[in-house]
Amino acid sequence: MKKDLLGIDDLTTDEIHLVLDTAEAMREIGQRPIKKVPTLRGKTIVNLFYEPSTRTRTSFEIAEKRLSADTLNIAVASSSVLKGETLADTAMNIEAMAPDMIVVRHASSGAGHLLSRICRSRIINAGDGMHEHPTQALLDAFTIREHKKRIDGLKVAIIGDLLHSRVLRSNVLLLTKLGAEVWVSGPTTLVPAGIERFGVRVSPRVDEAVVDADVIMMLRIQQERMHGAFIPSLREYFTTFGMTGSRVARAKPDVIIMHPGPMNRGVEIASEVADGPYSVILEQVANGVAVRMAVLYLLAGGPEAD
C-alpha cells in the first residue's frame, strides 16, 4: 500500500483483495465481548471533517477506537476555519502536533491530495467533493462479495445523481477493476459527460439498467451541491428514477439493494424497497467499521513519507 489512501486509483487489484480479506478478520473483533485490540496503541488519528457526516465519521471513530488509537475529531463548525484559516494552514497546524494519520472530508475535490503533499501524516480521504470516497467503495465491495461470493462478472446497476457523486466514481473504479459489468442510469442533466470512458454502460432508462442486475446501488440526490435546476421536481424524479418494488422485480431474484446513505425516502428509493427483504443498506453500515479498521491497520505499517 502507498502512504495515503486518496482514492481507489491508488490501489492495485491485489491490494483491494487484501483490504477485503483483512476486513473479514476485523469484523470478528466487533463480535467479541471486548471489542478492542491493542494494534494502534499510541497512534494519534485526527478526524478532520469539513462537511456534515454521521455515518462515515462515526464509523471511522469506532474503527480507530477498536484498534486502540487515540482519536480526536475536529468538526469545522467549532474550529478556527470559521475565523478564515485555509485548509493548508489548518493541516500544517495539526501536522505540527504530530498525529500519525489524518482522516479528511472536504467539499472540494482534491483536498486529500493537497494534504498528502504538505503532511508527513498518512492521509485517508473520507470524501472529497465530487471526486472520490474510497472507503465507501471498499465497504460496498465487501458487502457485495459477502452476498455474491465474487464481484467478477456481476451486473451492477448504479442509479441516481451520477454527476455529484464521489461514491459513484470510487465504485465505478473499483468494480470495473474487479471485473464487474457496471450500468449507470440517471437524468441526462445528472450524467457526467464522457462517463463511458470509465468502462460503464449508460442507459437513460432505469428499467433497462436494472434488468437481470445482481446488485442495484441507489445514489442520493445531492441537492446541497446543485446550483441550478437539474430535475423538474422530486416527485417527478421518483416516478422516473426512484427504486420501487416493480423495478426491483426486473432484476435477478436474488438481487441486493444498496444505498450509501443518507437516504431520501420517496425520492430515490421507496420505503418498501429500503426496508424490504433485498435491502442490505444497514449491513453496509456495519461492514464499514470492519473495512475502515482494515484500511487503518494496513496503512499504519506502510512506507514512511520521504
Add this chain to the structure above:
Amino acid sequence: MPVVLDADRISRSLARIAHEILERNPTIGELALVGIRTRGVPLARRLARAIREINGHDVPTGALDITLYRDDLMRHAVAAQPVIRKTEIPFSIDDKRILLVDDVLYTGRTIRAALDALIEFGRPKAIQLVVLVDRGHRELPIKADYVGKNVPTSLSQSVHVHLTEVDGRDEVEIRES
C-alpha cells in the same frame, strides 16, 4: 537439511500428548483446544481427534490469530503489514481449561501475544501450552506444559514445520539460514 521429526514421529508425539493431557486434566468437560494460526490450528484439530479416539469425548476447538497483538507490529514500518486471518473461538472460554497449541516454541513472544489475545475472550480457569517443537532461546519467562520434541538449535538455524493440512506433508526439519 536434517529431518528431526517425520510423519510417524509427529503422529506418535501427538498421541502421547493427548494421553498426557487426559492424565493431567481429569475433568474433561472443562477442556478446550485453541490453535495459534497458522500451524497450531491443524495440530489442535489432530489433538481433538486423538482425544476422541481415546475416550469418545469431543473437545471444542478454536483458532486464534495473534497478529494484532504482536509486539513488533508497528516497529518495521518499511515492510507491508502481515496478513491477518480470522480468529474463530465458537465457545465461551470462561472457566475452561484452555490448551493453547502452537507448532514451534522459540522466543516466547508469540505465546505472550496469544495470552493477551485469549484473555480478552473471557477468564479461563487455566491455560496450558502445547507445542510440537521446543527449540529453546526463550526471551520471556514462558514454558510449555506438553512438548512433542525438544530440539536444541543455534540462533543461525531455523525450524520448519510442515503439516499435511497446510503443506501437503508431515515433517519437521532444521535449516541453516
